[in-house]
Amino acid sequence: MELETLKSTDGRFGLINGTAFEAIDRVNDALYWGALDYFRGNGFMWVDVPTLTRVTGACENVDTLYSVDHFGRNAYLAQTGQLYLEAKIPRHEKVWTVITSSRAEAKVDARHLNQFQLLEFEHRGGFESLLNHVEGTVKAMVAGAVANAPGELALLGRSPADLAEYLKPFNRISYAEAIGLLEGTPLEVGWGSDLKHSHELRLVAATGGRPLFITHFPKAIKFFNMRVNRSDDSVVNSADLILPHSGEAVGSAEREDDYALLKERLLASSMYSILSKRGVALSEFEDYLSLVRDNPILHSGCGIGFPRVSQSVLGFSDIRQATSYPLNAETLY
Amino acid sequence: MELETLKSTDGRFGLINGTAFEAIDRVNDALYWGALDYFRGNGFMWVDVPTLTRVTGACENVDTLYSVDHFGRNAYLAQTGQLYLEAKIPRHEKVWTVITSSRAEAKVDARHLNQFQLLEFEHRGGFESLLNHVEGTVKAMVAGAVANAPGELALLGRSPADLAEYLKPFNRISYAEAIGLLEGTPLEVGWGSDLKHSHELRLVAATGGRPLFITHFPKAIKFFNMRVNRSDDSVVNSADLILPHSGEAVGSAEREDDYALLKERLLASSMYSILSKRGVALSEFEDYLSLVRDNPILHSGCGIGFPRVSQSVLGFSDIRQATSYPLNAETLY
Numbered sequence: 001m002e003l004e005t006l007k008s009t010d011g012r013f014g015l016i017n018g019t020a021f022e023a024i025d026r027v028n029d030a031l032y033w034g035a036l037d038y039f040r041g042n043g044f045m046w047v048d049v050p051t052l053t054r055v056t057g058a059c060e061n062v063d064t065l066y067s068v069d070h071f072g073r074n075a076y077l078a079q080t081g082q083l084y085l086e087a088k089i090p091r092h093e094k095v096w097t098v099i100t101s102s103r104a105e106a107k108v109d110a111r112h113l114n115q116f117q118l119l120e121f122e123h124r125g126g127f128e129s130l131l132n133h134v135e136g137t138v139k140a141m142v143a144g145a146v147a148n149a150p151g152e153l154a155l156l157g158r159s160p161a162d163l164a165e166y167l168k169p170f171n172r173i174s175y176a177e178a179i180g181l182l183e184g185t186p187l188e189v190g191w192g193s194d195l196k197h198s199h200e201l202r203l204v205a206a207t208g209g210r211p212l213f214i215t216h217f218p219k220a221i222k223f224f225n226m227r228v229n230r231s232d233d234s235v236v237n238s239a240d241l242i243l244p245h246s247g248e249a250v251g252s253a254e255r256e257d258d259y260a261l262l263k264e265r266l267l268a269s270s271m272y273s274i275l276s277k278r279g280v281a282l283s284e285f286e287d288y289l290s291l292v293r294d295n296p297i298l299h300s301g302c303g304i305g306f307p308r309v310s311q312s313v314l315g316f317s318d319i320r321q322a323t324s325y326p327l328n329a330e331t332l333y
Numbered sequence: 334m335e336l337e338t339l340k341s342t343d344g345r346f347g348l349i350n351g352t353a354f355e356a357i358d359r360v361n362d363a364l365y366w367g368a369l370d371y372f373r374g375n376g377f378m379w380v381d382v383p384t385l386t387r388v389t390g391a392c393e394n395v396d397t398l399y400s401v402d403h404f405g406r407n408a409y410l411a412q413t414g415q416l417y418l419e420a421k422i423p424r425h426e427k428v429w430t431v432i433t434s435s436r437a438e439a440k441v442d443a444r445h446l447n448q449f450q451l452l453e454f455e456h457r458g459g460f461e462s463l464l465n466h467v468e469g470t471v472k473a474m475v476a477g478a479v480a481n482a483p484g485e486l487a488l489l490g491r492s493p494a495d496l497a498e499y500l501k502p503f504n505r506i507s508y509a510e511a512i513g514l515l516e517g518t519p520l521e522v523g524w525g526s527d528l529k530h531s532h533e534l535r536l537v538a539a540t541g542g543r544p545l546f547i548t549h550f551p552k553a554i555k556f557f558n559m560r561v562n563r564s565d566d567s568v569v570n571s572a573d574l575i576l577p578h579s580g581e582a583v584g585s586a587e588r589e590d591d592y593a594l595l596k597e598r599l600l601a602s603s604m605y606s607i608l609s610k611r612g613v614a615l616s617e618f619e620d621y622l623s624l625v626r627d628n629p630i631l632h633s634g635c636g637i638g639f640p641r642v643s644q645s646v647l648g649f650s651d652i653r654q655a656t657s658y659p660l661n662a663e664t665l666y
Contacts, residue, residue, distance in 0.1 A: 013623070013624055016420065017423045022425070025378060025380055025421070028379070028380070033373065036369070046361070047358055047362070048450050048639070048657055050658045051435075051448065052448055053665065053666055054666060057666070066402075067401075068399055069400075070437075070665055071437075071663070075665055077385070084657070087349065087350075090350045099433065104403075106404065287346045287666075323381060324382070324421075325383045325417060329403075330404075332387055332406055333390070333417070
């Protein structure tokens with residue numbers, strides 16, 4: 001098999017017309033349908049969101065924004081449709097969408113793509129319901145591939161045994177427990193630091209090798225609208241899903257439903273501090289803030305990075321092997 | 334009902350939280366699933382395409398390109414994923430995708446959106462098969478709405494009788510016949526002119542009010558890779574689907590599979606002439622041209638503008654009524 005060659009972004013149109021990529025395409029189709037069937041089967045409604053937006057659509061990482069001139073206004077390529085999905089919660093209990101997420105990552109490596117399919121949902125419900133739906137969606141993706149592309153998985157060197165761990169209950173540890181597990185190892189980090197890819201893979205290995213939720217991150221390193229834990233206000237009710245091989249594949253959280261607290265956290269966020277230095281006004285967030293003020297409904301949601309799931313299921317060491325047109329700072333198709 | 338207010342792009346987050354938009358959301362969800370189920374049920378495989386691309390991804394209309402700086406290279410927001418889908422044809426018989434299509438339309442009107450969901454497929458097969466699949470997909474969308482959102486359609490003033498015409502065989506006329514039908518009317522146009530919205534609606538009315546394919550357009554006004562008709566080389570094997578209310582909702586065509594002819598048509602196209610004046614080199618198209626040279630397979634495909642179908646099914650006079658976040662030159666969400 002030509003799997004190693006698929007790490008290359010040169011001659012891509014030739015590479016994706018090999019036998020290996022034909023099988024990868026079919027696995028990806030099965031994974032995609034696994035997620036969509038889960039959404040439909042669990043009462044989530046599809047909605048459309050924009051991907052050329054104010055800074056509110058670009059709120060994963062302000063350092064990796066693609067800027068676009070939109071008839072004299074500063075627009076950005078959306079990193080997430082989250083806030084636009086949240087705007088549907090006053091009328092709908094459960095919504096989902098899929099966007100092409102864009103990240104202007106300057107660093108070229110085996111883990112990052114500058115564009116990728118992002119499956120997102122929002123729903124009225126709290127933390128337990130959130131984690132159950134994230135786990136349900138990812139399991140449905142894997143089960144879809146096992147059921148509908150078994151020959152392709154075999155051709156790519158993946159057996160049902162390799163994927164059995166994905167179909168068992170996912171593990172869960174808190175960020176504090178994660179820090180504890182890393183203590184005394186060469187990967188030790190202090191409380192308040194973000195976890196890197198190497199930490200993630202170590203933690204997955206340390207907890208038995210199956211998908212792992214890491215919950216309750218320090219609020220300072222997470223997005224401003226993640227809901228502060230009511231028993232411990234140093235952390236938010238967030239959960240990242242870490243997969244074998246690819247690492248963080250899903251980010252999820254409850255959303256802050258206390259208007260005053262939300263506004264306070266926005267103003268105190270490092271994102272807002274960076275944005276205001278660039279001339280972005282608070283009014284850019286006014287539509288979103290008003291929605292929370294007028295409809296304080298507990299809700300939560302997630303974004304599932306499709307190629308991270310695909311890479312993990314396929315057991316690849318490089319995300320470029322899992323997607324047809326892997327965009328990075330050095331290439332353009 | 335507040336349907337008239339939905340033409341406004343001001344206070345959009347409030348407008349989409351009314352009763353009418355709740356129903357519109359549910360109709361859109363049913364339309365979306367109608368298309369996706371059709372694709373799956375007919376053996377089309379989902380594939381992912383980039384939306385930040387070379388000019389090859391932006392080939393509907395070079396006058397409405399959004400430019401993006403991609404680490405020192407000129408990139409564009411894709412108007413279509415067509416060429417990236419076509420690149421899958423050597424390995425797969427039928428593929429589909431859905432992208433957010435971006436068009437930098439300066440003109441604000443009731444018909445155009447600067448971003449919209451575009452459902453696209455490509456398949457190995459010629460003209461009859463193409464039109465059957467386009468018709469099948471649009472019918473499946475309408476049937477999905479009738480079956481799964483009947484109450485919402487009724488709330489929005491649409492009865493099953495209003496949609497009965499969409500479920501009968503679509504009409505078909507050639508471009509030459511269309512010109513003939515307009516002759517002697519105030520809307521008369523000469524052969525070689527493109528058809529405007531007013532022409533489209535007149536032709537739908539003149540042929541009985543149901544969805545209408547207009548086929549075999551003059552090659553000079555269509556995209557360079559549409560396949561030249563082998564009996565009449567003044568026209569291409571194309572078909573636009575015109576819907577009541579919204580007009581052109583689908584563009585479709587066979588793709589040129591004769592490499593020499595394809596290259597000749599690219600070099601002779603007004604698009605290429607405009608692009609080369611802007612410094613775009615022929616090499617930008619090399620990957621695509623090579624694919625056709627190395628894999629001359631007769632294939633064809635289409636792009637379905639989702640909100641045009643939605644607007645038509647809902648009987649709206651303004652496309653902004655059919656979508657949550659209608660982007661145009663004057664607004665940004």
